[in-house]
Amino acid sequence: MSERQAGSEPQAGVSERQAGVSRRDSVLPALIALAFLAAPFTGLMPAYWVALLDYIGIASLVALGLVLLTGVGGMTSFGQAAFVGFGAYTSAVLTIHLGMSPWLSLPLSLFATAAGGLLIGAVTVRLSGHYLPLGTLAWGIAFFYLFGNLKSLGGQEGLSGIPPLRIGDHPLTDPRLYFVVVWCCLVLAIVATRNLLRGRVGRAIRALRRTTAAAQSFGVEVPRTKLLVFVYSALLAGLAGWLYAHFQRSVSPSPFGLTAGIEYLLMAVVGGAGRIYGAILGAAAVTVTRDLLQDILPWVMGSNGNFETVVFGAVLVLVLQTAPNGLWPLLAGPPRTPKRPRRHPGLAGAPPPAASASTASGTGADALLDARNLHKNFGGLAAVNDVSFDLRAGEIVGLIGPNGAGKSTTFDLLTGLQAPSAGQIRFAGESIASLTPPDIARRGLSRTFQHVHVVPDMSVLENVALGAHLRGRAGAIRAILGRDRHEEAVLLDIAAAAVMRVGLDAQALQPAGTLPFGQLRLLEIARALCLGPRLLLLDEPAAGLRAGEKKALADLLRQVRAEGTSILLVEHDMSFVMRLVDRVVVLDFGVKISEGEPATVRRDRKVVEAYLGGVA
Amino acid sequence: MPVDLTILLFLVQDGVINGAVYALGAIALVLVFAVTRVIFVPQGEFIAFSAMTVYALENGRSPPTAVLLLVLGVLAAAATLIRERRHLTPRVLLVTAAFNLLLPAALFALVRWLAPMRLGPWAEVPLAIALVVPMGPMIYRIAFEPLAQASVLVLLIAAFGVHFSIEGLGLYFFGPEGIGTAPLAGGSFSLGSLVVTGQSLAVLGAAALLLIIFHLFFQHTLLGKGLRACASNRLGAGLVGIPTVLAGQIAFALAAAMAAVAGILIGPIQTVYYDSGFLIGLKAFVAAMIGGLVSYPFAVIAALAVGIAEAFFSFWASNFKEALVFALLIPFLLIRSLGVRPHEDEPE
Numbered sequence: 024m025s026e027r028q029a030g031s032e033p034q035a036g037v038s039e040r041q042a043g044v045s046r047r048d049s050v051l052p053a054l055i056a057l058a059f060l061a062a063p064f065t066g067l068m069p070a071y072w073v074a075l076l077d078y079i080g081i082a083s084l085v086a087l088g089l090v091l092l093t094g095v096g097g098m099t100s101f102g103q104a105a106f107v108g109f110g111a112y113t114s115a116v117l118t119i120h121l122g123m124s125p126w127l128s129l130p131l132s133l134f135a136t137a138a139g140g141l142l143i144g145a146v147t148v149r150l151s152g153h154y155l156p157l158g159t160l161a162w163g164i165a166f167f168y169l170f171g172n173l174k175s176l177g178g179q180e181g182l183s184g185i186p187p188l189r190i191g192d193h194p195l196t197d198p199r200l201y202f203v204v205v206w207c208c209l210v211l212a213i214v215a216t217r218n219l220l221r222g223r224v225g226r227a228i229r230a231l232r233r234t235t236a237a238a239q240s241f242g243v244e245v246p247r248t249k250l251l252v253f254v255y256s257a258l259l260a261g262l263a264g265w266l267y268a269h270f271q272r273s274v275s276p277s278p279f280g281l282t283a284g285i286e287y288l289l290m291a292v293v294g295g296a297g298r299i300y301g302a303i304l305g306a307a308a309v310t311v312t313r314d315l316l317q318d319i320l321p322w323v324m325g326s327n328g329n330f331e332t333v334v335f336g337a338v339l340v341l342v343l344q345t346a347p348n349g350l351w352p353l354l355a356g357p358p359r360t361p362k363r364p365r366r367h368p369g370l371a372g373a374p375p376p377a378a379s380a381s382t383a384s385g386t387g388a389d390a391l392l393d394a395r396n397l398h399k400n401f402g403g404l405a406a407v408n409d410v411s412f413d414l415r416a417g418e419i420v421g422l423i424g425p426n427g428a429g430k431s432t433t434f435d436l437l438t439g440l441q442a443p444s445a446g447q448i449r450f451a452g453e454s455i456a457s458l459t460p461p462d463i464a465r466r467g468l469s470r471t472f473q474h475v476h477v478v479p480d481m482s483v484l485e486n487v488a489l490g491a492h493l494r495g496r497a498g499a500i501r502a503i504l505g506r507d508r509h510e511e512a513v514l515l516d517i518a519a520a521a522v523m524r525v526g527l528d529a530q531a532l533q534p535a536g537t538l539p540f541g542q543l544r545l546l547e548i549a550r551a552l553c554l555g556p557r558l559l560l561l562d563e564p565a566a567g568l569r570a571g572e573k574k575a576l577a578d579l580l581r582q583v584r585a586e587g588t589s590i591l592l593v594e595h596d597m598s599f600v601m602r603l604v605d606r607v608v609v610l611d612f613g614v615k616i617s618e619g620e621p622a623t624v625r626r627d628r629k630v631v632e633a634y635l636g637g638v639a
Numbered sequence: 640m641p642v643d644l645t646i647l648l649f650l651v652q653d654g655v656i657n658g659a660v661y662a663l664g665a666i667a668l669v670l671v672f673a674v675t676r677v678i679f680v681p682q683g684e685f686i687a688f689s690a691m692t693v694y695a696l697e698n699g700r701s702p703p704t705a706v707l708l709l710v711l712g713v714l715a716a717a718a719t720l721i722r723e724r725r726h727l728t729p730r731v732l733l734v735t736a737a738f739n740l741l742l743p744a745a746l747f748a749l750v751r752w753l754a755p756m757r758l759g760p761w762a763e764v765p766l767a768i769a770l771v772v773p774m775g776p777m778i779y780r781i782a783f784e785p786l787a788q789a790s791v792l793v794l795l796i797a798a799f800g801v802h803f804s805i806e807g808l809g810l811y812f813f814g815p816e817g818i819g820t821a822p823l824a825g826g827s828f829s830l831g832s833l834v835v836t837g838q839s840l841a842v843l844g845a846a847a848l849l850l851i852i853f854h855l856f857f858q859h860t861l862l863g864k865g866l867r868a869c870a871s872n873r874l875g876a877g878l879v880g881i882p883t884v885l886a887g888q889i890a891f892a893l894a895a896a897m898a899a900v901a902g903i904l905i906g907p908i909q910t911v912y913y914d915s916g917f918l919i920g921l922k923a924f925v926a927a928m929i930g931g932l933v934s935y936p937f938a939v940i941a942a943l944a945v946g947i948a949e950a951f952f953s954f955w956a957s958n959f960k961e962a963l964v965f966a967l968l969i970p971f972l973l974i975r976s977l978g979v980r981p982h983e984d985e986p987e
Binding site: 099101146149150151152153154156157158161162164165166168169172282285288289292330331332333334335336337338339340343344347 | 811921
């Protein structure tokens with residue numbers, strides 16, 4: 024009840040905000056940015072502050088990468104400083120030893136960082152859970168010692184005499200000029216990151232942290248997406264390294280060690296991991312604090328100490344204890360929802376491609392899905408034990424059984440989230456038992472989850488659009504350059520149509536995390552429809568719905584079937600199942616105990632026993 | 640470079656001694672992780688502080704550790720008062736005051752009184768351990784208790800925060816100079832071409848003894864079994880009446896004790912600076928990780944292997960020894976990861 028009230032309130036606010044956002048979104052930030060870039064030349068800003076802002080800008084680049092990697096993608100890295108070192112050392116060596124122009128060494132530095140990121144990332148992103156940050160820790164330290172011990176990198180003393188950036192004959196040694204370079208880079212990086220996160224790949228990245236299961240089931244290649252984020256954040260760090268090297272004009276190992284790596288992480292956490300502008304806030308907070316502490320503390324505490332680390336450590340712990348989401352959300356409130364796409368008439372109404380293909384083939388008699396002798400064992404427990412059933416195109420089949428009967432495990436086997444211990448699964452005549460979830464999704468099989476898998480801080484519309492992942496093609500580069508706008512409009516339109524079909528249009532722009540349980544189920548159904556499935560697997564779709572909503576759902580499912588999509592559904596609400604389905608398959612303790620038309624199964628003694636216990 | 644038998648034996652001996660110290664650290668890491676899910680990064684500080692405490696006592700000075708303990712005690716008491724302000728009972732006040740204020744004050748007075756007497760290692764070592772051990776539970780109270788429900792990752796980041804703070808304090812209290820303590824056992828003897836020092840035997844003996852005590856404690860005492868219960872299922876342990884917060888504090892105390900012993904053993908072998916412990920702790924950590932952060936025997940074996948590998952790396956490529964030791968971790972992390980299904984989400 025209270026959830027519903029909370030859910031309905033923000034709607035009015037959203038549309039109001041939207042109207043304002045569209046203009047403010049482009050003009051105001053641009054004006055602020057211009058004023059900011061001009062500020063050092065007004066003479067109002069002391070040179071000391073300009074230099075500090077240069078360092079803040081450079082650190083912000085690294086923190087921005089970490090926000091994407093850690094806050095959005097869920098991969099914590101303690102080793103980001105090593106990539107800054109990659110960029111800095113590459114450019115230092117190229118400009119000092121080979122006399123190359125810094126502008127030429129920029130692409131080469133970025134290339135070296137990307138190559139390093141790709142190699143290290145290929146190993147690292149495969150690490151699971153907390154092994155991943157520990158892996159970054161290991162190679163962060165390893166590279167620090169490598170930097171300090173390679174003779175060609177100058178050992179512990181490092182390299183000095185790095186040439187400054189030049190425009191024509193003018194060296195950019197003045198911090199005010201460098202300020203423009205640094206902050207232009209940062210603005211570009213922010214625009215690129217926002218573009219990346221907004222689009223199709225961005226939704227996949229944002230799903231990584233919360234629900235890799237759902238991401239995979241809608242065609243996201245999880246390891247590849249993780250690697251993409253890893254390399255992207257390494258590139259931002261490499262760019263920061265290049266800027267640092269030509270500003271500082273010398274490099275040594277210590278700014279690229281573990282302490283520095285943790286300081287960058289501190290920036291991301293303090294600012295608010297997961298929020299783009301939090302990176303700048305965090306970088307500014309940490310850089311300014313360090314500077315102040317280095318000035319003040321020796322006065323207070325004597326010179327024999329390293330008090331900024333004491334304070335940083337304490338602040339980090341305090342932030343984690345009191346504001347685990349960082350400072351930016353406290354200042355700026357919850358993330359903004361994206362604009363609603365303009366309607367593209369004609370697109371939304373068109374039947375999804377996969378579904379139309381299945382109606383065209385019109386093979387009503389052959390089995391669309393054919394599971395033979397499926398087994399799944401967890402240690403000694405046989406969760407699914409020799410289950411066989413099939414489903415013909417255009418059918419709605421119910422998979423029922425008491426709790427623990429193996430229904431959800433069967434779904435996981437069919438969609439590739441778990442590999443069967445034995446048995447065959449054929450879909451449209453093709454064996455899919457050994458395929459990965461994205462490959463199965465590509466063949467037109469989509470699903471919902473019993474325990475909902477959504478990204479809570481993404482809007483309902485964007486969550487649903489994740490289901491249309493396979494219907495777009497735009498990759499990261501197209502997204503970064505903003506060349507995916509048309510395709511995005513189409514995908515969001517598909518999503519909007521699906522949202523409307525399940526009756527969530529009023530909530531479309533709300534963060535999914537604010538929805539009550541029943542509506543989250545509807546969201547999952549909308550997302551599954553976006554794939555354009557030939558077969559839809561629904562895991563307890565009616566749970567948490569009220570009577571009216573259940574009826575609407577049943578109507579929707581009949582309509583979906585009429586459009587050529589077959590449905591396999593797990594459900595406990597017997598009246599809902601029996602009225603909807605053509606056939607029922609009954610599982611109990613992993614074994615199929617009955618199969619047939621609803622009326623027949625209802626009278627089956629075994630089924631009655633399974634549900635009600637032994638008949639006395 | 641060719642390795643003859645003498646060099647080989649020397650390297651192995653060197654590696655085993657360092658490995659024994661890493662083993663103590665690795666055990667402490669596994670223990671703390673199992674009971675609290677915290678990766679005990681600040682262990683390095685305990686290692687360094689205990690060695691430096693022994694050094695101060697050897698020279699007849701009152702160790703700065705006593706002051707640091709007072710500081711941490713006040714912070715821990717303040718944290719308790721702030722967090723428990725709504726339900727402060729006389730008992731909570733009493734326990735807090737006794738443990739966080741009176742105990743450090745008493746220890747402070749004790750070392751001031753005893754330090755000038757130069758009582759020798761049999762008094763200095765227990766004093767050093769007594770000064771370091773209470774820091775464990777205090778730090779748990781200050782930093783980790785409010786995060787008990789947080790993810791492993793948040794705890795890991797917090798652990799680094801704690802590490803930085805204490806390391807910075809270490810520089811203030813102990814200064815930047817390195818120290819070396821007197822050997823616990825003098826003398827040496829020849830075993831074929833190998834020279835074995837009394838100190839190395841002392842290290843091995845002490846480490847082995849501690850590991851055996853540790854094993855007996857966990858297998859045969861109620862407290863040890865309670866900690867094991869917390870390790871395997873925190874919620875379940877809580878439901879059957881094992882106080883999980885207390886379990887966390889005990890785990891931290893035990894780990895601090897292990898680290899203190901490791902520091903005392905390493906003091907005579909290498910020059911110890913205020914920040915030396917971090918690198919020792921990290922190598923212990925490499926060993927603990929190779930054991931998957933769950934297996935005590937594996938951690939000990941891995942610690943010896945890390946020590947020996949390090950000895951050989953420093954012989955062949957001394958410049959890159961640290962880089963190589965840490966790179967060693969990556970393949971083991973990969974193997975560990977393969978056992979986990981790729982789509983499992985880290986619970987947040």
